[in-house]
Amino acid sequence: EAGVAQSPRYKIIEKRQSVAFWCNPISGHATLYWYQQILGQGPKLLIQFQNNGVVDDSQLPKDRFSAERLKGVDSTLKIQPAKLEDSAVYLCASRPWRDTEAFFGQGTRLTVV
């Protein structure tokens, strides 16, 4: 069974530029999450999708971050404009439904200079 796929693996941008990350969850998984992991910290939830609808974006900095999940499958997370403090690993995870195991992708490491 293929895992959660993310791209790119690494990205370096200058502050005030924009960047986008892509995630392809495990086939059939209705729930998709984006997490931000700053160095030395545990992952922090940014947004949760159920199929193609947002169910939790309470911790998403909406002035600069946006995310979408078209057709309830792939998802993209965008940052515009980026700040230095956005340097982190962005992780995508999916699960079939509530109470089941969540699976994570390899993450995208973003460096903002």
Added chain:
Amino acid sequence: KQEVTQIPAALSVPEGENLVLNCSFTDSAIYNLQWFRQDPGKGLTSLLLIQSSQREQTSGRLNASLDKSSGRSTLYIAASQPGDSATYLCAPQMYSGGGADGLTFGKGTHLIIQP
């Protein structure tokens, strides 16, 4: 708001030892708790999922216990090996209404197994 604490923050032991990693959480109204390992520069690998109705879950040399009422979980690693070196993260899952059920993470325990 759920808060997760993991003790110790770091641990270094010789190969072959049995060890226990501790996780505590502030809100006991959880559905399940998942343990992960994270290797440097990698994503999270799921180790065990323990449901709120369960007391223990085992996978190979790993055993996770859950005491939901006291807000505690432990991960027991038997006969540790150098390949077990990684950061271990626990994450309780809560249902917050409206379908929101994201995992909450602590900072993890950084484990080094000395050959």
